[in-house]
Amino acid sequence: MSRERNVRTAKEKTLVAPIVVKLHRLRGAIASYLATEDGQDMVEYALLVTLITIPLIFAIMSTGPFIQNTFQDVANALQSA
16 A cells, blocks of 8 residues: 555656646746846836826816817908908
8 A cells, every 4th residue: 555655656746747847937937027127117108108198188178278269269260351
């Protein structure tokens, strides 16, 4: 019975060993990816675009009625001329 247990353990070891190696490689790949700072640049650019875009949207929305009135005045002046 103990011999069967040893054989089963050896089979388990041969099945588990490749998985363990792959997990170690995966862990190393994830660790090296997290250690790089390349992704931080993209996040910073995204934040800059967002911080520039939001005020522009509010500026366009706040000046929109003024611009519309100006174009309406020009259109009315052209019609009356």
